[in-house]
Amino acid sequence: MRTLIACYSYTGNTMVIAQRISETIDADLTRIQPLKDRWYMIKAIHAYLEKKWPIQDCITDLSEYDCLLLCCPVWAGRAPPGVNQYLSELKNVKGKKLVVMVTMGGNGNQGATDQIKTALEVQGMEFVKKLIINGNDQKSGEWVAKVDEFQDLFRE
Numbered sequence: 077m078r079t080l081i082a083c084y085s086y087t088g089n090t091m092v093i094a095q096r097i098s099e100t101i102d103a104d105l106t107r108i109q110p111l112k113d114r115w116y117m118i119k120a121i122h123a124y125l126e127k128k129w130p131i132q133d134c135i136t137d138l139s140e141y142d143c144l145l146l147c148c149p150v151w152a153g154r155a156p157p158g159v160n161q162y163l164s165e166l167k168n169v170k171g172k173k174l175v176v177m178v179t180m181g182g183n184g185n186q187g188a189t190d191q192i193k194t195a196l197e198v199q200g201m202e203f204v205k206k207l208i209i210n211g212n213d214q215k216s217g218e219w220v221a222k223v224d225e226f227q228d229l230f231r232e
């Protein structure tokens with residue numbers, strides 16, 4: 077299964093995990109990067125309102141891939157605005173598999189994964205699985221075992 081990993085990470089937590097997966101399963105990794113940074117409150121409000129921010133060029137064409145692994149942090153219970161823009165720029169997604177990995181500081185809120193799943197199912201992608209790495213997983217190091225188990229999915 078040829079997988080593209082698309083990762084947005086503001087403070088680096090999500091990128092550490094995305095890079096580990098990319099090296100283990102030998103997948104291409106493309107970085108989602110908004111054109112400009114905004115204040116914390118603007119980040120949270122725009123995420124909550126499901127806004128889109130312009131992003132730098134990155135891989136958006138899935139024609140060479142069987143699967144997209146979308147990785148991002150949870151902001152205000154939602155996906156970050158740069159990720160919303162990325163989802164709208166994706167091409168040749170129909171029939172491709174979708175896997176989502178999010179990191180978050182707190183616990184329990186899964187709104188962001190549902191948001192990404194819905195946006196891409198509408199475009200014809202097949203949602204396969206999600207992985208949520210919460211604040212406790214990050215602090216305790218438990219994320220390593222969770223991610224290693226999760227990676228088996230891409231070895232089909």
Ligand SMILES: Cc1cc2nc3c(=O)[nH]c(=O)nc-3n(C[C@H](O)[C@H](O)[C@H](O)COP(=O)(O)O)c2cc1C
Nearest residue numbers: 085086087088089090149151152153179180181182
């Ligand atoms: C603007 C903003 C909003 C956030 N909102 C939430 C939230 O609603 N729930 C939560 O658990 N963590 C929230 N966080 C914490 C991040 O999801 C968490 O620290 C994540 O691991 C950061 O990933 P990154 O280092 O890849 O950017 C928020 C962080 C930021 C900057």
